[in-house]
Ligand SMILES: NC(=O)C1=CN([C@@H]2O[C@H](COP(=O)(O)OP(=O)(O)OC[C@H]3O[C@@H](n4cnc5c(N)ncnc54)[C@H](OP(=O)(O)O)[C@@H]3O)[C@@H](O)[C@H]2O)[C@@H](O)CC1
Ligand SMILES: Nc1ncnc2c1ncn2[C@@H]1O[C@H](COP(=O)(O)OP(=O)(O)O)[C@@H](O)[C@H]1O
């Protein structure tokens with residue numbers, strides 16, 4: 444799914460109005476129906492809605508939603524700043540419709556102090572959406588601060604008011620603190636970055652049937668990985684196949700005390716479907732690996748750390764989990780890197796060893812996949828002020844080095860050598876535990892070995908990792924799920940993917 448800027452969304456809106464064609468007031472009605480439907484389906488306990496409306500089209504949506512919720516049996520009150528203010532044309536039409544309904548009272552922001560926000564009241568925020576042009580000030584800032592202090596459930600229409608959609612939020616900005624954001628048609632970029640995460644709450648994207656033709660024809664540099672993209676990438680296993688069909692993985696991982704990382708990466712590669720899996724690890728990991736992963740073959744690369752990276756080019760290598768940065772490991776790894784020309788998956792200590800000298804970057808084979816977490820990224824490419832700047836730097840570096848960068852985060856970003864970005868929306872905070880990254884390395888190495896392109900490997904791999912984590916958190920909770928549980932849930936994800944490829948009888 445493409446991510447459009449606020450300006451592109453306005454154009455999309457206009458394109459739909461003129462090409463469908465549909466009157467703009469009808470499009471507002473469609474958007475509001477989607478919101479009112481979501482609220483009435485999901486809010487069973489909260490039977491009273493208090494809707495805060497601005498004077499643009501976001502406010503217009505709010506006013507229409509108020510009418511619809513009232514018609515669905517909710518108690519509804521509407522707050523506006525000042526009825527004498529200039530409203531957008533469609534907001535005004537909806538305001539007039541509202542005035543015909545005697546059961547809804549229209550109040551001013553200044554009435555908040557005397558208003559009874561009981562525990563069955565939900566607050567709906569329709570102050571500003573994609574038309575926000577500056578930070579909130581004056582009475583808007585005041586009302587948002589007052590609402591944020593309330594314990595009631597909070598729902599934002601389209602965008603939490605005060606949150607910009609295309610640029611990073613400034614520290615001092617005042618933003619409505621939503622528990623749920625019901626956003627129209629597509630993700631807004633800021634929702635996917637940690638700086639804005641605390642304002643959106645849970646995001647739901649509501650389909651309001653904006654023009655498909657526009658969405659297909661207009662280019663976007665940022666995308667969200669959705670089921671449609673995954674289904675277009677995933678290849679079910681062929682019945683007439685053999686182990687040679689699914690590639691050879693070489694996990695290069697582990698050192699004394701960190702053999703577990705090699706185990707996790709190796710198991711993940713096996714569970715993702717590689718034909719043959721080998722692990723190059725130090726001898727101290729021999730029994731551990733052969734016992735915990737009997738399906739994998741063991742190569743010794745040293746005693747307590749790897750000091751011999753002697754690997755065939757017909758293997759797909761994933762290097763880094765638990766490797767350590769012993770001087771002998773480093774020397775041998777950098778020598779290997781200089782002589783190796785096939786794409787590699789580089790993670791953890793492999794990246795840390797490369798980052799010791801920026802000259803090492805040029806030895807990375809083109810089309811390799813680098814999987815840094817934010818700290819590893821900083822070591823490799825330098826410090827940035829915020830996650831937007833980090834992503835822009837990653838885009839520059841992916842283009843310059845002709846590599847894929849998997850920038851790990853709550854919403855991991857995949858950057859291809861053209862600088863295009865794919866945000867992942869599977870996964871959860873249950874992954875915020877040592878070992879989760881090792882699993883991702885195993886998954887990616889396995890997919891690349893099986894013949895997926897580098898780009899498809901990154902997209903499918905990161906999505907799979909997150910999806911398996913979502914299944915694991917459902918079973919065990921985010922607190923208790925372990926990376927091992929994530930590996931064990933890979934099977935459930937593949938079952939679901941295979942099911943989706945089956946043709947209905
Ligand atoms: N696209 C779609 O698919 C559909 C979109 N729809 C809806 O339209 C929404 C976008 O509507 P919109 O363009 O009218 O902008 P909106 O956010 O209401 O605000 C604009 C007003 O606020 C003002 N203003 C801005 N910042 C301010 C500030 N800090 N403090 C004070 N004022 C400020 C600004 O004034 P100005 O910047 O001109 O000074 C202007 O008057 C979108 O989010 C969605 O809900 C659906 O109805 C149909 C399908
Ligand atoms: N809060 C979170 N939400 C979603 N995914 C997360 C979260 N925290 C961590 N992850 C994911 O878990 C993995 C952690 O990787 P990394 O930090 O390298 O772990 P380790 O090196 O300990 O194995 C990444 O894929 C990251 O995207």
Ligand SMILES: [K+]
Nearest residue numbers: 568569571602
């Ligand atoms: K809003």
